[in-house]
Amino acid sequence: MTGYDLMDQIPYYLNRESGEGLLKELENYSSATPMYSTKEHEGILQGDCWTGLRIFNFDAGTQQEIRGIVLSNSCDVDPNNKRDIASKISFSPIIPYSAIEKMIKGACSAESAESKLRAIKEQKNTQFMFLPAQGVLSEDYVIWFSDINSIRADAFLRNTNKEKIVTLSMVGFYMFVFKLSIHLCRFHEKVDR
Numbered sequence: 001m002t003g004y005d006l007m008d009q010i011p012y013y014l015n016r017e018s019g020e021g022l023l024k025e026l027e028n029y030s031s032a033t034p035m036y037s038t039k040e041h042e043g044i045l046q047g048d049c050w051t052g053l054r055i056f057n058f059d060a061g062t063q064q065e066i067r068g069i070v071l072s073n074s075c076d077v078d079p080n081n082k083r084d085i086a087s088k089i090s091f092s093p094i095i096p097y098s099a100i101e102k103m104i105k106g107a108c109s110a111e112s113a114e115s116k117l118r119a120i121k122e123q124k125n126t127q128f129m130f131l132p133a134q135g136v137l138s139e140d141y142v143i144w145f146s147d148i149n150s151i152r153a154d155a156f157l158r159n160t161n162k163e164k165i166v167t168l169s170m171v172g173f174y175m176f177v178f179k180l181s182i183h184l185c186r187f188h189e190k191v192d193r
Contacts, residue, residue: 037167068091
């Protein structure tokens with residue numbers, strides 16, 4: 001998470017000590033950085049990982065339930081916020097790191113693959129976010145921000161098979177928001193429009 005003026009992005013509602021702690025954690029990221037909240041959170045929050053998210057496999061013409069992370073703003077998917085038009089939950093699958101590792105090793109030279117995989121684990125690749133095995137996550141996962149899906153919020157809420165896996169900690173959430181923003185919105189793309 002280098003190259004950004006992170007202090008300008010620290011939430012105003014944190015006291016100075018908490019804000020400085022968050023900044024320090026972001027600047028000193030390692031796989032030991034606490035990425036997941038230990039607090040109980042009700043409802044669906046941006047950055048929550050869930051089971052029971054349905055995707056459509058266009059090649060096979062089938063649906064399947066997967067694990068994924070919510071990309072939508074928390075207020076947009078809150079069922080208490082009534083909408084004239086049904087809201088949808090945008091999400092990306094969370095993929096076991098071993099599957100991404102196999103995919104990259106099958107597509108690149110060994111040296112290139114190791115470099116790409118190291119960049120993912122060090123959070124230096126903006127297309128992916130690394131979710132280290134910590135707490136309730138027994139293995140490493142990766143968010144692939146290029147794989148975005150959506151499901152109607154009411155259909156997801158009715159799914160009795162859904163289960164919240166984890167909520168990102170403040171550090172995990174801010175890393176998630178920064179990486180998602182960089183992946184989707186590059187204001188400095190150097191294209192004269």
